[in-house]
Amino acid sequence: MSIVFKRTLPIVIVFATALLFILEFFVTIPGIDFKSAATTVNNWGIILTAFTLAFGAVNLFIFQGRHILRRTKGQWPFSLWMLIVIVIFIVIGVSSGVSSGQYTWLYSASYFALSATVYSSLGFYMTSGIYRALRAKNIESGLLLIVGIIALARNAPAVAAGLPIIIPWEAWISAVPTTSAQRGIMIGAALGALALGIRTMIGRETGFLGKLTEAEKGG
Amino acid sequence: MFVTGRIFALGMLVVIWVFILGGMELAKRAMPTFRKLAGLDALPEMVGRAAETGKPVHFTTGLGELNTNMASQLVAGLSVLAYVSELCARDGVRIVYSVYQSQVMPLATELMKAAYTSAGKPEDFDAEDQVRYMSGEQFAYASAVQGFAERERPAANIMIGPFYAESMLFAETFYRIGSIQLAGTARGYQIPFFAVVCDYLLIAEEIYAAGAYLSKDPILAGSIRGQDVGKLLALVMMIVGIILTALGSSALINLLKM
Numbered sequence: 001m002s003i004v005f006k007r008t009l010p011i012v013i014v015f016a017t018a019l020l021f022i023l024e025f026f027v028t029i030p031g032i033d034f035k036s037a038a039t040t041v042n043n044w045g046i047i048l049t050a051f052t053l054a055f056g057a058v059n060l061f062i063f064q065g066r067h068i069l070r071r072t073k074g075q076w077p078f079s080l081w082m083l084i085v086i087v088i089f090i091v092i093g094v095s096s097g098v099s100s101g102q103y104t105w106l107y108s109a110s111y112f113a114l115s116a117t118v119y120s121s122l123g124f125y126m127t128s129g130i131y132r133a134l135r136a137k138n139i140e141s142g143l144l145l146i147v148g149i150i151a152l153a154r155n156a157p158a159v160a161a162g163l164p165i166i167i168p169w170e171a172w173i174s175a176v177p178t179t180s181a182q183r184g185i186m187i188g189a190a191l192g193a194l195a196l197g198i199r200t201m202i203g204r205e206t207g208f209l210g211k212l213t214e215a216e217k218g219g
Numbered sequence: 220m221f222v223t224g225r226i227f228a229l230g231m232l233v234v235i236w237v238f239i240l241g242g243m244e245l246a247k248r249a250m251p252t253f254r255k256l257a258g259l260d261a262l263p264e265m266v267g268r269a270a271e272t273g274k275p276v277h278f279t280t281g282l283g284e285l286n287t288n289m290a291s292q293l294v295a296g297l298s299v300l301a302y303v304s305e306l307c308a309r310d311g312v313r314i315v316y317s318v319y320q321s322q323v324m325p326l327a328t329e330l331m332k333a334a335y336t337s338a339g340k341p342e343d344f345d346a347e348d349q350v351r352y353m354s355g356e357q358f359a360y361a362s363a364v365q366g367f368a369e370r371e372r373p374a375a376n377i378m379i380g381p382f383y384a385e386s387m388l389f390a391e392t393f394y395r396i397g398s399i400q401l402a403g404t405a406r407g408y409q410i411p412f413f414a415v416v417c418d419y420l421l422i423a424e425e426i427y428a429a430g431a432y433l434s435k436d437p438i439l440a441g442s443i444r445g446q447d448v449g450k451l452l453a454l455v456m457m458i459v460g461i462i463l464t465a466l467g468s469s470a471l472i473n474l475l476k477m
Contacts, residue, residue: 022232025225026221026222026226026229026232027220027222028220028222029220046286048322049286049321052321052322052324053355054321055321055325055352056321056324056352056355057352059347059352060352062347063348063351066348075370078366111356111359114358114359114362115356115358115359118358118361118362119384122388125390125391125392126412128391129387129390129391129394129412129415129416130415132415132416133415182407186407186423187453188423188424189405189423189424189427191235191424191446191449191453192405192423192424192428193291193292194232194235194446194449195235195427195442195445195446196291196294196295196427198235198239198240199239199430199431199439199442200294204243204438204442205298205430209330
């Protein structure tokens with residue numbers, strides 16, 4: 001692949017697109033409609049995303065198909081079931097439309113219920129994670145333990161009712177040290193994202209283009 | 220000409236841009252030093268452990284999408300993916316990248332193929348097996364990653380990008396199967412979950428610096444120095460703001476509203 005297609009063209013596209021969005025956000029020039037240009041570019045993005053769904057579907061069929069053909073132990077029945085479900089969704093979605101009652105029922109009765117189940121299992125994962133984290137092994141974990149107990153007790157209605165003194169403690173911890181730390185992280189993250197964006201725009205951050213040689217990086 | 224209410228933000232963008240470019244220029248004379256990022260330094264060890272045990276390495280960028288404001292975290296994750304893929308290719312370790320958004324697939328495939336080619340082992344790369352589209356639905360994707368973890372029991376799990384509720388599902392599942400874990404996200408609500416479960420953690424801005432840190436490129440390192448000057452400026456503005464507000468002045472607030 002020539003250096004133009006591998007490096008120059010992607011960087012030019014990234015720079016031009018990013019510049020358009022910066023101008024659209026900060027500048028208004030009579031006679032130049034940055035907003036509609038930005039909307040058009042956004043729409044291109046949506047169309048491209050729709051195209052790439054085919055990549056995902058093809059990948060799923062190839063990967064799961066391999067397991068079915070090889071009869072991979074402990075995997076192939078799930079692969080087969082997955083492909084059957086995909087085909088059912090495609091057939092009903094294409095024949096009746098994704099807003100139809102049949103499709104909506106299928107989605108709500110299967111994915112929606114399963115999704116809620118997986119989400120609710122999070123409670124158990126959080127409990128086991130917290131159980132390990134709340135151990136006073138050193139000063140830091142001791143502090144975490146104290147703060148954790150206060151926060152847990154505050155959020156347990158019976159404990160908070162019996163021991164109302166912890167309510168302002170927890171409120172102070174949430175409002176002062178936690179919020180300060182979160183804001184510090186947010187400022188650092190915003191500056192980091194900005195620096196990454198600038199490096200990407202000017203073609204110095206090329207990680208997303210894959211491994212480039214020194215010559216391809218442009219020195 | 221300029222949109223009212225965004226003039227100060229534009230000014231700050233220009234100033235930080237100048238800092239970053241200035242940092243890059245200075246770096247051409249002398250390589251800036253980084254503080255150690257233990258998580259990134261541990262990557263060769265994580266891949267080495269996978270090579271010893273004969274198990275794969277798992278990588279995911281969470282719910283990163285290219286067309287949302289989470290794109291920067293995804294790009295940061297992809298930089299690390301390129302580095303880890305090359306390490307895996309060199310050590311003969313299978314790396315599996317779990318994809319949430321199909322849009323990322325061609326990008327990741329090219330990136331990993333280039334890493335394998337760079338390591339001199341392009342024939343070892345199997346795109347269909349190693350770049351896996353899990354699902355575009357959050358909990359279907361989460362279940363698929365958990366299923367992969369239980370079935371293939373990877374020796375190492377690397378998660379860099381924007382994570383939501385699935386962060387704890389992943390961290391705990393991989394912890395239970397004994398994977399060594401590196402997690403990094405700029406989403407503040409998920410950082411504590413990763414902090415309590417994972418072996419290594421990259422906090423917020425550290426994920427954006429990962430590409431520069433791993434590349435050892437002095438110019439990229441210089442941009443981090445410029446970014447740090449920006450952070451210092453933010454700190455000065457906060458202190459000035461506190462003093463002015465305490466004195467009853469709203470000058471800085473009015474300036475920010477420009």
